[in-house]
Structures are given as structure tokens and as C-alpha cells.
Amino acid sequence: MGLLHTAPPGSGRRPSYARGEMDAVTLTVVRDEMEAEMLCGLLRSNGIECTYRKSNTAAAISAESGGFAMAGPTEVLVHEPDLDAARRLLERR
Numbered sequence: 001m002g003l004l005h006t007a008p009p010g011s012g013r014r015p016s017y018a019r020g021e022m023d024a025v026t027l028t029v030v031r032d033e034m035e036a037e038m039l040c041g042l043l044r045s046n047g048i049e050c051t052y053r054k055s056n057t058a059a060a061i062s063a064e065s066g067g068f069a070m071a072g073p074t075e076v077l078v079h080e081p082d083l084d085a086a087r088r089l090l091e092r093r
Helices: 033-045 056-064 080-092
Strands: 024-032 050-054 071-079
Touching (some): 024 033, 024 050, 024 080, 033 071, 033 080
16 A cells, blocks of 8 residues: 555645555544544554544644644544454554
8 A cells, every 4th residue: 555645734635645546534533633643653553554634623723823733633544445444443442
């Protein structure tokens, strides 16, 4: 699988793959970037590529604050074929 590239914050575009045309899917929404990074660490340690981005609401708040806000709803994204395995990991957490 190709690497997951994030779209610019607040662009409304979904991340895309470096190779292939499949879209990433939202696994869950967490409170902030710190929680998203911890969850992605768990997923990566189990062989699941992961990235995250601000939700539309959080992106708007971040834009208003000069782009430096870490707090706010953050979407955790995985490759679509990994979604079921990622959900099973969340259930065990």
C-alpha cells in the first residue's frame, strides 16, 4: 500500500494515497491530536497505517487561532481494507 498523504487543514478534502486511488476512511473521532497520536501509535504497532486530521469544526477553530490549536475533534483515518482490523483493536482497548 502507498503512503497516506493528508490534505491541507480545513481544505475539506480527504487524504489520498501516494499510489492508487483509494480514499482513507474515518475510523473514529477523538478529543484532540494527542489522543489521535496515541491511537495511531497503537494501530501502527499492530501493522495498520494511520493518520489523523482535524474535523471540520476543529479546522475552522484552528484557522481562527492562526493554525496552532491542538485541541478539538480529530478524525483518525486508516486505509479502507484495514478498517475492520482497526475496529477490532479499538474494541480491545
